[in-house]
Amino acid sequence: MSWRQSGSFRPKNSSSQAPRPNNGSGPPLLDPILQIMIVTSLVVGLVGLGLMAAFGGSLGQGGQSVAQPAQPVARPTAPPMATAAPAAANPTAAPAAPATIPTEPLGPALATGSGTAITIGTDAVQLIFDQASVRAPNGLITLTFRNLATAVQHNWVLVNGDDSVAEGVNNAAQEQSRATRNAAGAVPPADTSGLLVAAPMLDPGQDVTFTFQPPGPGSYTFICTFPGHYLAGMKGTLVID
Numbered sequence: 001m002s003w004r005q006s007g008s009f010r011p012k013n014s015s016s017q018a019p020r021p022n023n024g025s026g027p028p029l030l031d032p033i034l035q036i037m038i039v040t041s042l043v044v045g046l047v048g049l050g051l052m053a054a055f056g057g058s059l060g061q062g063g064q065s066v067a068q069p070a071q072p073v074a075r076p077t078a079p080p081m082a083t084a085a086p087a088a089a090n091p092t093a094a095p096a097a098p099a100t101i102p103t104e105p106l107g108p109a110l111a112t113g114s115g116t117a118i119t120i121g122t123d124a125v126q127l128i129f130d131q132a133s134v135r136a137p138n139g140l141i142t143l144t145f146r147n148l149a150t151a152v153q154h155n156w157v158l159v160n161g162d163d164s165v166a167e168g169v170n171n172a173a174q175e176q177s178r179a180t181r182n183a184a185g186a187v188p189p190a191d192t193s194g195l196l197v198a199a200p201m202l203d204p205g206q207d208v209t210f211t212f213q214p215p216g217p218g219s220y221t222f223i224c225t226f227p228g229h230y231l232a233g234m235k236g237t238l239v240i241d
C-alpha cells in the first residue's frame with residue numbers, strides 16, 4: 001500500500017512534474033510583460049520615428065525655403081561684380097594716358113640733330129611772347145624757349161596753320177589739363193590734329209631747347225596752351241622762308 005501510496009506519490013510527484021509545465025506557463029506570464037514592454041518600446045520608437053520624420057520633413061522644407069532666398073540674393077550680387085569689372089577697366093584705361101604731365105617736347109615735327117638756332121621768350125608779367133613774329137629759313141630749327149615770367153607757367157606750341165588750327169590744339173590741351181587736374185598738364189597730346197611740336201609747361205625761369213622740322217615754307221602760329229593764355233592773346237607767328 002505504502003508502495004502504491006508511494007507509487008501514488010510518485011504519480012503525484014509526476015503530477016507535481018505536471019504543474020511544472022504550468023510553471024512553464026508561468027514564465028509565459030513574464031513574457032507578456034516583456035512583450036508589452038517590447039511592444040510599448042517599439043510603439044514609442046515608431047511614434048518617435050514618425051514624429052521625427054514629420055518634423056524632420058517640415059524642418060527640411062523650412063531649411064530649403066530659407067536656402068532658396070539666400071541663393072537668389074547671391075545671384076544678384078554676382079552680376080554687379082561682373083559689371084564692375086568692365087567699369088573698372090574703362091576708368092583705368094581713360095586716365096592712363098592723361099595721367100602723365102609731359103616733361104619733354106613732343107609732336108610729329110620733333111626731330112633730332114640741330115638746325116637754325118632761334119630763341120623765343122616770354123614777357124616777365126604780361127601773358128605774351130617777347131616776339132610776335134619770328135623768321136627762319138626752311139629746314140631744321142633748333143629752338144630755345146625761355147619762360148622769363150616771374151610767377152606764371154608758360155609753354156610754346158607750334159601748329160600747322162593759323163588760329164583756326166590753333167584753337168583746336170588749345171582745346172585738346174585744356175582737355176589734358178582737366179584730365180590731369182593740373183594746369184601743368186595743359187599740353188596737347190602728340191597725336192593732336194594740327195599739332196607740329198609742343199614744349200612742356202615751364203616754371204618761371206626755366207628754359208628748354210629742342211629741334212623740329214617745319215613742314216615747309218609758310219606761316220605757322222605758335223601759342224601758349226597754359227589755361228587761359230591763348231584766349232588772352234598769347235600767340236605769335238613763325239614764318240618759314
Ligand SMILES: [Cu+2]
Pocket residue numbers: 127153154155224225226229234
Ligand atoms: Cu602762357
